[in-house]
Amino acid sequence: MGYDRMRGTECPSRREFLAMTGAAALGTLFGCGGGGGGARPLAPGREVVIIGAGVAGMAAGMALREAGVGFTILEAQGRPGGRVFSNNAFPVPFDYGAQLFQQAVPVGDDPMVTRNPLFNIAARQHVTMQPAFQTSVLLHEDGQPLSQDELLAYFSTGTLMDQTVNTAGRAAAMAGSGDISVADATAALMGQPFANFALLAQYEADRGQPAGKISCQDLWEYSRWTSAAFGLPSTDNWFIRSGMGNFVSQFAAGLPIQFNTPVTAIDYRGPRVQITTPNGVIDAGAVIMTASMGVLKAGKIQFNPGLPVIYSEAFDNLTMGSIGKVGFEFDADVFGPLPVNSSVGVVPDGSSDKFGAMFAKFWGTNMAYLVMGGPSCEEAERGGEAGLIALATERLVHMLGPDATGHIVRTAVHSWMGDEWARGAYSTSLPGHVASRIALQTPVENKVFFAGEAAALEGGASMEGAWLSGQAAAAHFSKRGVKH
Template identity: 30%
Template sequence: MGHYDIAVIGAGAAGLAAGLRLQSAGKSFIVLEARDRIGGRAFTDTATLGLPFDCGAHWLHAAAQNPFTTIADRLGFRYARMAWSDYLIHTAGAPAPNALIEDASMEFGRAMGRIAEAGQAGLDVAFSDCVGPAGRWTPLIRQIIGQITSHDPEDCSTRDYARYEDGGGDYPVEAGFGALVASNAAGLPVTLSTPVTLIDWSGRLVRLETPRGTLTARTVILAVPVNVLIAEGIRFAPALPAALIEAFHDCPMGVSEKIALLLDGPVEGLGHLYGDVVDLSEQARPPFNLHVNPFGRPLLVSHLAGSWGREMEKLSDAAAMAVALEALAEAFGASMKKRVVRMLRTHWASDPHTLGGYSHAKPGRADSRFLFSEPVGERIVLAGEHCSIPFYSTVHGAHLSGIAAAETAMGLVRP
């Protein structure tokens, strides 16, 4: 398959950004992608539901400092200014009073404040140590933490969270964030359906084995999800340093799945709303997240994360639909069940090219992320959302890490 100065493995947001930077610099490079498409976890499905739906990333997080906000403006992609506090809370089938909704919002804010304060004070402990005593809003707080981190509170580091920068709003993209990522990479050559099975960096050149043949490169940018590396989806000869492998395990991806229900029309009386269904009369029933009427479309989307998301991802389509329909009936009445036309489910946790949602450091292991910015043997450079200190778990974090990896790799191959 030839020889290149730099080989980029993975065409998600990080790999695409690396490729674009190398292309602009006129370097000899190749981008290899195991899937038959680009984008990784940023993927807009337009076929299943007959309208754009982001199976993975959909928020322009930290929109004021997110480079994709500017990219969206340049490419003409519209986005909505949403608020996380737009809770849609129901109890026993009826909308909750505003006072109750405000109480939930304030309790969640206090819990996240304690988590942030602990991390800012230098404590590297679990979120669960800071959430506070169990109360009626604990299940909701745990669910929202799962949506933010893709993990349960027991598995998240306060120090890692304190280093995260999130300012300027969270904006969903109307035509799809995945479509935006793909549009930004238009014109970048990517070799699809070409998984790398072995990276042999024992010699002067790095040798990459694929089902299509072998190629060599002076330097490799490794832009694949961290859970794929944990699962040894790519073999290395020699093995990667033990400290780096341990760091992968310290910053794993959790679970973040979605169920989308296409309706026969938008839910009447509600605009574009993001919230949760909470049954306070039956605490054993988990809260159920709902994104209602996105951009006026006849959709109800639920975000399922952490251990709850893992349980839901393992269910059959029929069983998952049953859970979704019960939550739907609780929120809007039993008649809403008859309005469901079609369902779409994601399976990122079992997708062999992904194996999860997004990364968060384990309690006590926040500093492990720093290892990802160090080249391995002067020939392997890491990229991906897990490599970003201030923007981990985000598309723009992956994007910026890809640019940084390209700069590092170009420095390594200079004569």
């Protein structure tokens, strides 16, 4: 989930990164969706098979359709959207996965034309949106708000940490080496007031990983265009009232998607590619693979021959985090004076590392979202959906008091670690391994093309990165290129 998540997607900086790291030698696949290098005209028919109908797969399909290239999408599940899907039984839709447009940083004078192509589509469609995190409240575990002095101390530590992490990440990006973990970058600050909470809230809960496994450079590549890069409160995250999953599912319309068709093997030994599914083997000229990093790491799709080492290393170097989201509906207004769509965080007392943040009074309804992440969430997730609900309910009591639980009429949750078609929430690079995202952008023998959030550098871990990555993969099949 996107608490001050980081962002950015622009060709020059990618090229700049490649030039500095020397990674350009890996290949030519950095078209940024513009249909640049490696144009590969194919005969009409089912020439490209896209694996996965998530954001990346649908973006690739739309781009191929526009370019007049024949394709089919094979999707393991019975619905589109992948890690973006809504539950419509609530007063306003509850999103199990992605919920916020992020990196909605204006690129010119019009605030509704931003770096996030999905946000831009939503803006053109005039759907109801609102900037997130406009009102934030921080509480102690006893429900008492932090005093002014405590708030100042927290913001001072948190800002210092962001600056330190960003500086380390930026330096590594510029030098092409020397990346360190968030834990190492912030070690000297751990004596500051609220340092444990800042580390948890700003990094570990956001990435679903311990700070020692989070690369500063990976965060910088994401945040470089945003207000967060300057240590300012984030202004580029937006809620959508009608549900992100509902919004994203519109892109499936008219696409040739074969649902309930999990791919188990890809044989690219010959001039063409053979794709194994329970319904038989499909022949194609090339494959765009958008299955999540979790699925790829688990070896659920066999490649024949085995993938070259840069890909298996990338699978090792990109981790999948534990993020829990629980939706609550109440039979009364349990929020007291909290404003609509406000975010509420609880600072764990003592040595606890339990993190929970709430979106309260969601769109004015008796509904709240609890977002959790970090070590305590991972532990809770081992107990499956019940474990996540138990942790969320415990955090909720600190926010709304014990009486609120008596008013719960509905909950919804999805364990992303337990989801066999995701196997985690989203990817983060281990320190020193951001180039693994770039390695994934390099096609295997011009037959297997990886796309998806893990293959995105500046939009990694996000929908917009997945979208642009899908378009970039598709652009290789069209001389005309692909429009954003």
